[in-house]
Amino acid sequence: MDAELQDCRLCEWQCGVDRLAGEQGVCLLGEPQVALRTLHPAPPASYTVFMAGCNLRCLHCQNWDIAQWPEGRNRVDGHLAAGELAKEALKALASSLGRGIGADRIFFSGGEATCSLPFVEEVVWQARKLDPSVRINFDTNGFMTEESLRRVLSWTTSVTFDLRAVDDEVHRALTGAPAGPVLRNARMIAEQPEKLWEFRILVVPGVNDGQIEKLSWFIAGLGTELPVCFLAFRPNFVLEHHRGAPVSLMLKAVNTARDCGLRQVAWSGRTDLLGGPRELLQASLGPVSSLSDPGARLAAAYAMRAGCLRTVRDCGHCEARLKCGVKSYRPIRCT
Numbered sequence: 001m002d003a004e005l006q007d008c009r010l011c012e013w014q015c016g017v018d019r020l021a022g023e024q025g026v027c028l029l030g031e032p033q034v035a036l037r038t039l040h041p042a043p044p045a046s047y048t049v050f051m052a053g054c055n056l057r058c059l060h061c062q063n064w065d066i067a068q069w070p071e072g073r074n075r076v077d078g079h080l081a082a083g084e085l086a087k088e089a090l091k092a093l094a095s096s097l098g099r100g101i102g103a104d105r106i107f108f109s110g111g112e113a114t115c116s117l118p119f120v121e122e123v124v125w126q127a128r129k130l131d132p133s134v135r136i137n138f139d140t141n142g143f144m145t146e147e148s149l150r151r152v153l154s155w156t157t158s159v160t161f162d163l164r165a166v167d168d169e170v171h172r173a174l175t176g177a178p179a180g181p182v183l184r185n186a187r188m189i190a191e192q193p194e195k196l197w198e199f200r201i202l203v204v205p206g207v208n209d210g211q212i213e214k215l216s217w218f219i220a221g222l223g224t225e226l227p228v229c230f231l232a233f234r235p236n237f238v239l240e241h242h243r244g245a246p247v248s249l250m251l252k253a254v255n256t257a258r259d260c261g262l263r264q265v266a267w268s269g270r271t272d273l274l275g276g277p278r279e280l281l282q283a284s285l286g287p288v289s290s291l292s293d294p295g296a297r298l299a300a301a302y303a304m305r306a307g308c309l310r311t312v313r314d315c316g317h318c319e320a321r322l323k324c325g326v327k328s329y330r331p332i333r334c335t
Ligand code: SF4
Pocket: 008, 009, 010, 011, 012, 013, 014, 015, 016, 017, 019, 024, 025, 026, 027, 028, 029, 054, 055, 114, 115, 116
């Protein structure tokens, strides 16, 4: 594990920093740390391990206190031995509560578990030593290297994979990272469809709802049987004052995806949550008006209000990546 963290290229930013010597990449992580672990009923029901830290800075993050570590360290369990965590996970899956909710796998989430890949693999090896048939799910924002994804696909049972936008402008505005590597990795997963639990598409009204049809065509081009779940945006993190997704928009998303030929489409999440008092109703003018997509303009306006210094977000190559307003944003409202 150490060598990989001393020249970290686990995710697509490929920072090349020595995390064990205190150098920081975009995720700001040193050694992998577990933020939280618990039995979790959301499909696939599982023993979920939330790894601290993330390589993206998504404006909508609902786990910001886990993802935007270390500033959000109020939810960090700390350094656990991989073997102990493996034992604990298997015990929880076999417990009456675990069996009662139908939990059948260890689910790695975050944050982004790619930033902790060597530790995650060690937990998987240890768990499979004790129970070779134990199932694993890897939950990802998709912004990893091809090599990291190949590794994950070699041992995981299933993958839950987030897609936010086809258009780079919108993806960058919402997440701080380019869309290309995520789309490339989605294509790679589609070559092993038995490993895909589902593509998950968060729908943020006024920001990426213009991407629904493009994403649907993109996935349909990879395979019309690939499962897709649209997730309703809830006001959180930098978008704490933005309105939630209405049920009408979620139904429209499902119908659009079906019209594009996708056959396994669903949606989930709480809908129709009101925005807060500082909701931006339309893209603000000024520097972000140089962006062509209205959703990207709106997201960029939110980011800049939170302290982002760039019109076109590119966190991996930004001089402020170790300390910026988005990274240290503290919402007062969580839903
Ligand atoms: S952002 Fe990615 S490449 Fe950079 S240090 Fe973190 S995990 Fe490694």
